[in-house]
Amino acid sequence: xxxxxxxxxxxxxxxxxxxxxxxxxxxxxxxxxxxxxxxxxxxxxxxxxxxxxxxxxxxxxxxxxxxxxxxxxxxxxxxxxxxxxxxxxxxxxxxxxxxxxxxxx
Numbered sequence: 884x885x886x887x888x889x890x891x892x893x894x895x896x897x898x899x900x901x902x903x904x905x906x907x908x909x910x911x912x913x914x915x916x917x918x919x920x921x922x923x924x925x926x927x928x929x930x931x932x933x934x935x936x937x938x939x940x941x942x943x944x945x946x947x948x949x950x951x952x953x954x955x956x957x958x959x960x961x962x963x964x965x966x967x968x969x970x971x972x973x974x975x976x977x978x979x980x981x982x983x984x985x986x987x988x
């Protein structure tokens with residue numbers, strides 16, 4: 884098991900592999916702080932515009948509102964699945980307490 888940046892680089896060198904990740908970016912990335920609860924929160928749902936992502940997100944919304952007390956949802960759809968969300972959509976998502984995105988086919 885690879886446990887550090889150094890281990891991954893050494894393993895790649897040993898086996899003459901090209902790593903499919905940028906280790907410098909991995910070092911800077913940090914997981915978001917988890918919310919204690921979703922009760923009364925606003926959750927953003929970002930559809931990547933691929934087939935069935937809307938169905939998946941809607942089922943998630945039903946579950947989160949019924950089981951976890953989510954107050955409201957901000958539903959957005961990216962115009963092009965292969966591109967980042969436009970700045971205007973990202974600004975809307977920044978107002979949410981949490982964001983879920985779906986990639987489906």
